[in-house]
Amino acid sequence: MAITEFDLSGYGKQSGCPLVLPGFRLYAERDLVRMRGPFVQALLFAHTRSEWLDVVPVFYVAGANPADAALFQTMSVPLAGASEKRRWLFPADAPVEEDAAQRLVVQIERDSPLSFLAPLDDGAIAGLLDHLVTQSQHWLPALSKAFFGMCTGSAASAVDLASARDAFIRFSNVGRGGTPRGFERDMMARFDVLEHRLHSQTCIVQCHHEAEEHAARLGLPPIEWPVEWPTSVDVDGAVRNRWLDALLGKRGNARSNARGQGKDAR
Numbered sequence: 001m002a003i004t005e006f007d008l009s010g011y012g013k014q015s016g017c018p019l020v021l022p023g024f025r026l027y028a029e030r031d032l033v034r035m036r037g038p039f040v041q042a043l044l045f046a047h048t049r050s051e052w053l054d055v056v057p058v059f060y061v062a063g064a065n066p067a068d069a070a071l072f073q074t075m076s077v078p079l080a081g082a083s084e085k086r087r088w089l090f091p092a093d094a095p096v097e098e099d100a101a102q103r104l105v106v107q108i109e110r111d112s113p114l115s116f117l118a119p120l121d122d123g124a125i126a127g128l129l130d131h132l133v134t135q136s137q138h139w140l141p142a143l144s145k146a147f148f149g150m151c152t153g154s155a156a157s158a159v160d161l162a163s164a165r166d167a168f169i170r171f172s173n174v175g176r177g178g179t180p181r182g183f184e185r186d187m188m189a190r191f192d193v194l195e196h197r198l199h200s201q202t203c204i205v206q207c208h209h210e211a212e213e214h215a216a217r218l219g220l221p222p223i224e225w226p227v228e229w230p231t232s233v234d235v236d237g238a239v240r241n242r243w244l245d246a247l248l249g250k251r252g253n254a255r256s257n258a259r260g261q262g263k264d265a266r
Contacts, residue, residue: 063211
């Protein structure tokens with residue numbers, strides 16, 4: 001069977017990818033997704049104007065920007081945007097079978113910073129978001145990292161959210177000395193809301209509710225919250241403890257280096 005022999009609707013079901021991507025569910029009748037909390041890992045399929053198949057591995061955090069009306073491809077493979085080498089475009093006569101899906105998954109595993117085969121866990125997701133923040137020329141990865149941290153009760157939430165605001169300003173008209181556009185004013189208001197929420201005892205509950213509502217509007221599967229995630233946290237105290245731990249860690253490293261230098265001198 002070739003791609004042109006059937007409607008793109010249901011491609012995710014017919015492509016053979018579900019056989020080699022366990023844990024993924026059909027999304028929007030043609031794509032594949034799996035989630036951990038609000039974090040979304042997806043494989044999107046689309047036709048180009050020339051009828052080639054465009055495959056897009058995408059990462060997303062539901063609720064980070066609840067104004068989004070779709071799973072935007074801001075955080076996707078390749079990270080730099082559209083593939084200049086057309087490695088994610090496949091001709092219309094490409095076969096649709098399990099072997100082809102296996103080859104596609106090999107390519108995804110080679111190019112994606114986050115495995116599509118290994119189970120999702122918080123450490124791997126955090127590592128991906130850190131990588132996206134450093135590699136992307138967009139503010140959404142920083143906001144996604146901060147909001148995901150707020151949903152998990154991360155002690156770094158306040159620091160990450162402040163960094164996300166800085167990243168947004170840097171990439172906006174405001175950062176270039178211009179007048180903020182409409183959506184930029186809306187986003188600045190969004191940062192204000194999240195920063196105010198950090199000081200509320202119901203911060204995590206509010207973030208969970210917001211993510212659930214956004215996921216429902218996007219047509220995503222209902223969010224299942226990991227039982228090990230907290231439902232409340234002393235954010236201010238946690239942030240203070242984080243900085244204290246970092247400071248003590250630096251002092252400990254300095255003492256270790258000093259001892260090492262002393263041994264070298266002897």
